Amino acid sequence: MELSERQLQILQAIIDDYVENAEPVGSRSLTKHHDLGVSPATIRNEMSDLEEMGYLTHPHTSAGRVPSDKAYRLYVNELMKKKNLTSSEKKAINDRLAASRDEFDTTLRHAAELLSEITHLASFAMTPAANEDTISFIRLMPVDERTIILMIVGDSGNVTNTTLRLTVPYTQEGLELLSKNMTVNYKGRTLDDVLKSEIIEDVGDDLEALSQLRGSVMPSFMRTLEDMMNVHLYMEGMMNIFNIPEYSSIDRARDFMELFSRKDEFTRQMLERGDGVVVTIGEENDNMKDCSLITATYHVDGKLVGKIGVIGPTRMKYDEVTSIMEYLTNNLSESFKLTDGKDKR
Amino acid sequence: MELSERQLQILQAIIDDYVENAEPVGSRSLTKHHDLGVSPATIRNEMSDLEEMGYLTHPHTSAGRVPSDKAYRLYVNELMKKKNLTSSEKKAINDRLAASRDEFDTTLRHAAELLSEITHLASFAMTPAANEDTISFIRLMPVDERTIILMIVGDSGNVTNTTLRLTVPYTQEGLELLSKNMTVNYKGRTLDDVLKSEIIEDVGDDLEALSQLRGSVMPSFMRTLEDMMNVHLYMEGMMNIFNIPEYSSIDRARDFMELFSRKDEFTRQMLERGDGVVVTIGEENDNMKDCSLITATYHVDGKLVGKIGVIGPTRMKYDEVTSIMEYLTNNLSESFKLTDGKDKR
DNA sequence: GTTAGCACTCACTCAAGGAGAGTGCTAATC
DNA sequence: GATTAGCACTCTCCTTGAGTGAGTGCTAAC
Numbered sequence: 001m002e003l004s005e006r007q008l009q010i011l012q013a014i015i016d017d018y019v020e021n022a023e024p025v026g027s028r029s030l031t032k033h034h035d036l037g038v039s040p041a042t043i044r045n046e047m048s049d050l051e052e053m054g055y056l057t058h059p060h061t062s063a064g065r066v067p068s069d070k071a072y073r074l075y076v077n078e079l080m081k082k083k084n085l086t087s088s089e090k091k092a093i094n095d096r097l098a099a100s101r102d103e104f105d106t107t108l109r110h111a112a113e114l115l116s117e118i119t120h121l122a123s124f125a126m127t128p129a130a131n132e133d134t135i136s137f138i139r140l141m142p143v144d145e146r147t148i149i150l151m152i153v154g155d156s157g158n159v160t161n162t163t164l165r166l167t168v169p170y171t172q173e174g175l176e177l178l179s180k181n182m183t184v185n186y187k188g189r190t191l192d193d194v195l196k197s198e199i200i201e202d203v204g205d206d207l208e209a210l211s212q213l214r215g216s217v218m219p220s221f222m223r224t225l226e227d228m229m230n231v232h233l234y235m236e237g238m239m240n241i242f243n244i245p246e247y248s249s250i251d252r253a254r255d256f257m258e259l260f261s262r263k264d265e266f267t268r269q270m271l272e273r274g275d276g277v278v279v280t281i282g283e284e285n286d287n288m289k290d291c292s293l294i295t296a297t298y299h300v301d302g303k304l305v306g307k308i309g310v311i312g313p314t315r316m317k318y319d320e321v322t323s324i325m326e327y328l329t330n331n332l333s334e335s336f337k338l339t340d341g342k343d344k345r
Numbered sequence: 346m347e348l349s350e351r352q353l354q355i356l357q358a359i360i361d362d363y364v365e366n367a368e369p370v371g372s373r374s375l376t377k378h379h380d381l382g383v384s385p386a387t388i389r390n391e392m393s394d395l396e397e398m399g400y401l402t403h404p405h406t407s408a409g410r411v412p413s414d415k416a417y418r419l420y421v422n423e424l425m426k427k428k429n430l431t432s433s434e435k436k437a438i439n440d441r442l443a444a445s446r447d448e449f450d451t452t453l454r455h456a457a458e459l460l461s462e463i464t465h466l467a468s469f470a471m472t473p474a475a476n477e478d479t480i481s482f483i484r485l486m487p488v489d490e491r492t493i494i495l496m497i498v499g500d501s502g503n504v505t506n507t508t509l510r511l512t513v514p515y516t517q518e519g520l521e522l523l524s525k526n527m528t529v530n531y532k533g534r535t536l537d538d539v540l541k542s543e544i545i546e547d548v549g550d551d552l553e554a555l556s557q558l559r560g561s562v563m564p565s566f567m568r569t570l571e572d573m574m575n576v577h578l579y580m581e582g583m584m585n586i587f588n589i590p591e592y593s594s595i596d597r598a599r600d601f602m603e604l605f606s607r608k609d610e611f612t613r614q615m616l617e618r619g620d621g622v623v624v625t626i627g628e629e630n631d632n633m634k635d636c637s638l639i640t641a642t643y644h645v646d647g648k649l650v651g652k653i654g655v656i657g658p659t660r661m662k663y664d665e666v667t668s669i670m671e672y673l674t675n676n677l678s679e680s681f682k683l684t685d686g687k688d689k690r
Numbered sequence: 691g692t693t694a695g696c697a698c699t700c701a702c703t704c705a706a707g708g709a710g711a712g713t714g715c716t717a718a719t720c
Numbered sequence: 721g722a723t724t725a726g727c728a729c730t731c732t733c734c735t736t737g738a739g740t741g742a743g744t745g746c747t748a749a750c
Contacts (some may be wrong), residue, residue, distance in 0.1 A: 024711095024712090026711065026713085029711090039724050041726095042722085042723055043716075045714095047721095061714090061730050062710095062712050064712065064713090139486070140499070143481060143498060149504055153486070155488075157488055159506050160510055161504050165500045182458060238363070239599065242595060242602070254584070261584050372744090373743075384692070385693090386692075386695095387691085389744065390745095393744090393745080399744065403744090405699080405700055405701070406698090406700060406743085407699045407701075408700075408701045408742080408743065409743065691750105694750080696746090697744105697745090699742105700741105700744100702739105702740085703741105704740105705736100706735100706736085707732090709732105712732105713729085714726105714727105715728090715729100716725105716726090717729105718723105719726100720721105720724090
């Protein structure tokens with residue numbers, strides 16, 4: 001069952017040709033484009049064997065061969081070599097990410113943009129799942145007589161704020177007291193933990209007015225926590241798929257696009273994937289059985305984990321794409337180190 | 346050149362049929378579906394006149410008639426009647442918007458979602474252009490020894506924050522001093538004004554350390570102001586266009602989608618449009634000459650102006666869409682009143 | 691002014707035929 | 721025994737042409 005050296009060589013050649021041209025490759029054209037040292041007839045015999053082993057398929061009798069998912073899997077696991085990015089590619093990545101270094105979500109969106117520009121495929125970037133992030137402090141600030149701002153800051157630097165319209169009046173002192181009170185209660189606890197816990201009616205030295213204020217603020221507090229935990233998903237380059245022969249029929253294109261309109265489901269699926277560069281090919285995916293999906297993880301502050309990804313036809317340049325993603329995630333992780341080297345707590 | 350009553354009736358019938366079926370309508374089928382009281386031959390004569398006047402076109406000799414942009418314009422200006430939304434439609438809109446009343450951007454996104462769900466077209470919502478918004482206060486808050494949060498609050502309730510990584514150390518007092526200092530300098534000024542002004546090196550009672558801190562903060566401050574001014578664009582229902590016969594070819598679909606991938610350009614164009622419900626049909630648009638575009642404006646705090654919009658083929662149900670948008674924008678404006686009735690300054 | 695009748699036009703569908711790329715098998719060759 | 725040349729066969733794709741049907745435009749009658 002082991003493939004011979006020559007079979008591997010032929011398989012690689014077929015994959016190369018097919019990835020390039022998106023058309024079934026025949027024995028004769030293969031010998032033309034590659035120096036394999038044997039005649040088409042020999043290629044045919046080998047192709048026939050490879051097909052029997054499940055590495056190639058046949059759209060119809062008189063067509064050339066097409067690599068199967070199994071072939072791509074073999075290629076990804078054994079055959080492909082890491083590509084080195086050119087220094088201009090590296091520079092483009094570095095420049096684009098550096099421009100927005102201190103704005104987390106913007107940086108991520110740029111990463112997704114880069115990914116789709118370089119690979120000419122659809123790409124996405126997700127913020128980390130923040131349920132393990134811990135609360136650093138909570139602050140309430142006045143805007144006008146009926147409007148306040150609620151701000152929650154996590155230890156990872158994750159910040160969310162909401163503008164609240166109150167139905168009860170408030171005082172500056174009331175806000176400060178409640179801010180401190182909430183910070184004391186929740187500091188150091190994970191978002192997940194706080195969200196799941198009962199709302200604590202800490203009556204300690206509460207005044208009547210304060211407890212009213214708390215009552216108005218708590219529902220929004222919980223909602224904001226949830227939003228803070230939510231993974232944000234940025235998608236880029238969806239248009240690219242229109243240029244890919246695989247999706248040149250309107251129905252295929254629609255199917256492809258619909259995967260992404262269900263953002264929540266898509267996000268959930270992506271979260272389940274492992275760390276590092278993960279490649280899933282065709283049938284290996286739960287839905288999108290005619291796509292390949294490559295994800296890679298980056299780290300924030302060495303702790304929280306976010307993902308970026310690329311989606312395209314199974315016929316894609318796995319070597320290039322994985323190499324770019326590796327470089328990109330390393331770069332992101334480096335950017336997102338909060339305090340260089342030191343543990344900040 | 347004035348159209349007769351019968352011609353208007355026929356034109357309306359043709360528009361109705363064509364909007365419904367997306368197929369050129371012939372004289373015979375028109376008499377079948379509408380009670381016009383005349384024979385197909387008469388219809389043909391009238392159609393011929395209408396075509397001469399530019400209200401109808403002919404894909405080819407032996408096909409039925411298709412309304413021209415001019416016909417839709419006439420329809421929108423003269424013929425169409427306002428549709429009343431059913432109470433269940435109204436309820437759906439009210440419920441969906443009420444659920445997120447205090448989170449501005451979320452509410453807007455929901456509005457766009459609603460719009461595309463009801464109309465089955467592509468839709469968008471834009472936050473107001475905030476260059477006229479004035480600064481209420483600025484605050485700097487510590488996170489850890491190298492990280493602070495910069496928060497800018499506008500008088501309209503517009504809040505933006507950024508996490509900054511400092512290369513210089515800071516003190517709590519330094520942050521507070523700088524916050525106050527910046528607030529005093531910028532309070533009441535419009536974002537536009539501040540962005541355009543030179544960075545003021547207010548050396549008054551500045552310490553050396555403070556001026557260093559200011560130096561690190563100012564570039565991010567400016568960048569954050571810019572972000573705050575930026576119009577956010579939420580697009581929904583792009584997938585809907587796959588179900589529209591006009592865009593059933595991959596090329597047309599691609600052209601359509603490409604309009605939206607250029608978000609900045611698109612936003613700029615939309616900002617130029619007038620207030621209230623604005624309908625532009627086919628050739629009346631600068632690009633997207635085969636689409637119609639309907640926009641409507643909502644108000645925040647009676648002052649800032651944002652837009653929502655719908656894009657589809659010129660063949661669309663103008664009466665329904667405009668009615669829904671009118672209802673929706675009224676609802677949004679109502680939601681976004683900060684302090685009911687009273688002027689808050 | 692309206693209508694019936696009829697010739698004509700044009701897109702669309704379907705089947706048939708030819709071209710081209712490729713396979714699979716067999717027999718000859720190295 | 722592996723490799724190769726040769727050839728019949730298969731299947732898609734493209735083109736062509738005939739047939740169909742919806743619709744118009746014109747003319748003559750009402």
